[in-house]
Amino acid sequence: MGRAEARQARQRGARRARRAGPSGIRRFFTFRKILGTFFGLCLLAMGAFFVAYMLVPVPEANAEAKLQSNIYKYSDGKILARTGEVNREIIGLDKIPKDVQYAFVAAENKTFFEDSGVDIKGTLRGLKNTVTGQGKQGGSTITQQYVKNYYLTQDRTITRKLKELVISLKVDRNKEKSEILAGYLNTSYFGRGAYGIQAAAQAYYGVDAEKLNVAQGAYLAALVQAPSSYDWAVASDETKEAVTNRWNYVLNNMVEESWLDKGTRDGLKFPVPRAPKAPPGLSGQAGYIVDAAKEELARQGLDKSDLDAGGWTITLNIDSKRQKELENAVTEQLEDQLDREGSKVDATVQAGATSVDPKTGKVVALYGGVGATEHWVSNATRRDYQPASTFKPVVFASALENGSETQDGDPIGLNTVYDGDSKRPVEGIDGHYAPQNDLNRSYGPVSVQTSLNRSINSAFAQMAVDVGLDEVKETALDMGVPDKNFPVRPSIALGTMSASTWDMAGVYATLDNHGKKVTPTIVAKAEHKDREIEVQDPIGSQVISRETADTVTAGLTGVVKNGSGVNAKSSAYEAAGKTGTSENNKSAWFAGYTPELATVVALFGESPKEGGGQVSLTGTAEAGRANGGGFPAKIWADYTLGALNGGSDAEFDLDVAEIASPDPSPTPTETESEETSPTPTETESEETSPTPTDTETADPAPTDEAPVTPSFTPPSGTFTPPIETDDGDGDGEANRDEERRPLTP
Missing domain, CATH: 3.40.710.10 (DD-peptidase/beta-lactamase superfamily)
Structure with a gap:
């Protein structure tokens, strides 16, 4: 066979190969098949989401949205204190200054007023974190956080996250943005047992929400991200630096969105919140005892947010009779001898005491001071003096x-x-x-x-x-x-x-x-x-x-x-x-x-x-x-x-x-x-x-x-x-x- 004939044979083989198409795995993964599979999966996902959207209703408010009280009892069953019932007050958006509202939007969801209630990228990131066990989901919009707080639970599961996505879309369509924002501000947890912005304003600055200024509002907006650690009263130096940076971030976002004048922003100073004070109803020794019980429960592994959510019955080792004896002893042997109004020295005196059954370890009586609503620091548990x-x-x-x-x-x-x-x-x-x-x-x-x-x-x-x-x-x-x-x-x-x-x-x-x-x-x-x-x-x-x-x-x-x-x-x-x-x-x-x-x-x-x-x-x-x-x-x-x-x-x-x-x-x-x-x-x-x-x-x-x-x-x-x-x-x-x-x- 000459060269010309060989060349013709090769050409005929190539033509037959082209007509036959790719073989093996190449034949299976064609571009058109891959594209078709992709669109098919998308249609399937859309169909599944549509079904979920139709089947998942907007539920009634959950129990945590309506906080219960905690009951603290003496060892004999007598009630010492109830907490939680009054530490939340629902207020309208008209009672919250406009710049304070914007501070929360700037902190959590700058696109709140334009978006559809969900952040797809953030939600997908959250689902990935949940599946891989990488901590909190993150990426939620204000609408999603409101839905989670008001309708769902805090569980970190894929099911809960998907429900949050569907319900958020429905809530965004059926409610005004102002109603959603008000719900978010009234259901968020701010630490110090304060649920909602009104309770938070009182807990951190001793004012009603309508009296908050923009600097204070920016701190509360920053606080929502980590209420336990960002509380200035208990924060470490490193955490104080972190919360200050977060506060600056909120204000800078407000300026960026034209919600705050730059000149005003430059003149703002960090508003250090006041020291914690006992809520109403915990006067006298009750506040000190309840606070000591909370600290102990935290050491035993009970999360503070779980306790503050309410519904707990806590039986104490405090003996009501011995507690009264201790209070009377301090009154008769000390307080009755003092002239707190007329003597500068007597005005400085603080008394503290702890009494323990040595065979059982039970704290049977505790004296924290003149009263938890007058002197919040417990003299029984404070560690700033030498023994x-x-x-x-x-x-x-x-x-x-x-x-x-x-x-x-x-x-x-x-x-x-x-x-x-x-x-x-x-x-x-x-x-x-x-x-x-x-x-x-x-x-x-x-x-x-x-x-x-x-x-x-x-x-x-x-x-x-x-x-x-x-x-x-x-x-x-x-x-x-x-x-x-x-x-x-x-x-x-x-x-x-x-x-x-x-x-x-x-x-x-x-x-x-x-x-x-x-x-x-x-x-x-x-x-x-x-x-x-x-x-x-x-x-x-x-x-x-x-x-x-x-x-x-x-x-x-x-x-x-x-x-x-x-x-x-x-x-x-x-x-x-x-x-x-x-x-x-x-x-x-x-x-x-x-x-x-x-x-x-x-x-x-x-x-x-x-x-x-x-x-x-x-x-x-x-x-x-x-x-x-x-x-x-x-x-x-x-x-x-x-x-x-x-x-x-x-x-x-x-x-x-x-x-x-x-x-x-x-x-x-x-x-x-x-x-x-x-x-x-x-x-x-x-x-x-x-x-x-x-x-x-x-x-x-x-x-x-x-x-x-x-x-x-x-x-x-x-x-x-x-x-x-x-x-x-x-x-x-x-x-x-x-x-x-x-x-x-």
């Missing part, structure tokens, strides 16, 4: 638990002797720390028992170093002291961290419960129609040994019998406790317990001026220097007597570690004891206070028997409370000296 010398028993507990020894190698126990001289340099550290005792008193050689009784700073600062500062902190955290601003330096012994009466009640209840961890718990149960919150067991594991806990208890009975806590003493019950007064008398504490009840009472000096701030309690009720052995101990005793129905025969069952002192010290005379020292006048200072002689500062001779034997007999007649400011006025210089010099234990 002062109420922390010293924790140092001693750590010494026992770790089998610690003094610098001389002596084991630490109740009879162990320390140098009680004021401003004595602490040994065993790099740097200098020499804490001053109350009134600059020096005591010479003293036992740990007497150091507890008289709250001797120098002895406990040395003990903390002997134990090891990290070991002290570890014991404290195990017992329930919060890990917040916790210093790891010798002043740890003087209670220079932050803690609340709630925290310290747990610590002392743990001692009372022979070393088993007690976590104060205020909620007994929380029930909804379709679910129940399981409350965790307040009683935990053995965090310190029984012998350690009981030895500390033995020492603290001496504080009540013969020491600074003698105002808590009564023949009607057996008690253990410790006083505490922070630097410059800014707080005064008494933490004590009987075999059946652990209670911590504290006073805080808080400036009544805008912005608050800590101030001295000196001069409270014209009683001179504040101290934990004064008003706090008296409140504690009054309450405890009533809470125990006039008294109790229960006694401490103690397993005490007996560690003999290697160097017993002599006994002081009665007239030279701290209890009988006169109350100093305001002109007396640490510089003019006399330093006791050797015979004045001697300690009672320790024995191998009960180390809590009184070192003297209390005088008869009216008792003058001991002047015990612990780590107070006299400590300031030493504490500052410690801060100047880094310390290594």
